[in-house]
Amino acid sequence: MVENMKTTSPIRTASWSGLTAAFLVLGGCADPTYDTSTPQATLDSMQSMLEEERPELLPELLYVEPRDITFEDGVTEASAIEDVRAKLSDMLAQLWRVARKLQSEFPEEVSEDGLPEAVGFGRDGFGDWFGAILTDPFGVLQEQRDRLVAEDMYDGTAALLVDDEPAFGGFVSMIETDDGWRIALPVQYAQSSEYWPQTRYEWSVIASMLLGIENSLSDFERELNRGGFRSLSHASERAGRLLGESVVVQSVIYGMMKRDDDDEDGGMGFGFGG
Numbered sequence: 001m002v003e004n005m006k007t008t009s010p011i012r013t014a015s016w017s018g019l020t021a022a023f024l025v026l027g028g029c030a031d032p033t034y035d036t037s038t039p040q041a042t043l044d045s046m047q048s049m050l051e052e053e054r055p056e057l058l059p060e061l062l063y064v065e066p067r068d069i070t071f072e073d074g075v076t077e078a079s080a081i082e083d084v085r086a087k088l089s090d091m092l093a094q095l096w097r098v099a100r101k102l103q104s105e106f107p108e109e110v111s112e113d114g115l116p117e118a119v120g121f122g123r124d125g126f127g128d129w130f131g132a133i134l135t136d137p138f139g140v141l142q143e144q145r146d147r148l149v150a151e152d153m154y155d156g157t158a159a160l161l162v163d164d165e166p167a168f169g170g171f172v173s174m175i176e177t178d179d180g181w182r183i184a185l186p187v188q189y190a191q192s193s194e195y196w197p198q199t200r201y202e203w204s205v206i207a208s209m210l211l212g213i214e215n216s217l218s219d220f221e222r223e224l225n226r227g228g229f230r231s232l233s234h235a236s237e238r239a240g241r242l243l244g245e246s247v248v249v250q251s252v253i254y255g256m257m258k259r260d261d262d263d264e265d266g267g268m269g270f271g272f273g274g
Helices: 010-025 039-051 055-061 077-105 126-135 139-147 200-226 232-262
Strands: 148-152 157-162 173-177 180-184
Touching (some): 039 055, 039 139, 039 148, 039 180, 077 126, 077 200, 077 232, 126 232, 139 148, 157 180, 200 232
């Protein structure tokens, strides 16, 4: 649960604390609460989610400004974006499970920080490179955390800085929402790109692509459970093939939709629902 601590009164906090305790006594389980009341608190919460092995909550910290439009089937763009967010959350959870299983399956090939001992970019093959990603998919975020700072601009926005320089060329920033501070994607620039989803069906294909990646990771996990991989590199090569097949198929479908949009067909005829 991501919560804007600034808007929570002491009475409400006490009530929720009591309710949470009651659920725990009854054997229930509640998501931890993360503070997003300030820009820096949001960055700290992002780090806490990774430390507490809850990467599926990371998409809650992202903000994508939807257009105020409703598609022909009655679905709003805001709802379509939330569907993509949900699929991203499920995919990240599955990615984390695969990472932990690989670390457990090949402990002699993985260092204490989760990285393959012998990995070297430009060294061996794809398996070594992809193994580094699979065993530590969020390592870059964690490594850069101490260098990343949020500077409040006091106008409802905040700048993200890395070593006192604008992060990602200044295109990614933070914004204050009713639910707290979020990392804002540069939608105003992205929407001008030919690749940004413009229709209901294009958003559905993005969601389907994330679902396809999750399913491929699940298939790989089942193969991993059956054994037969002689090394981390061997297992990573297999995972890469499964993921590649899924992404390629969905990318072709998405490309066909964008081409149809250019022909003013609107992507109709591809009935992917989310």
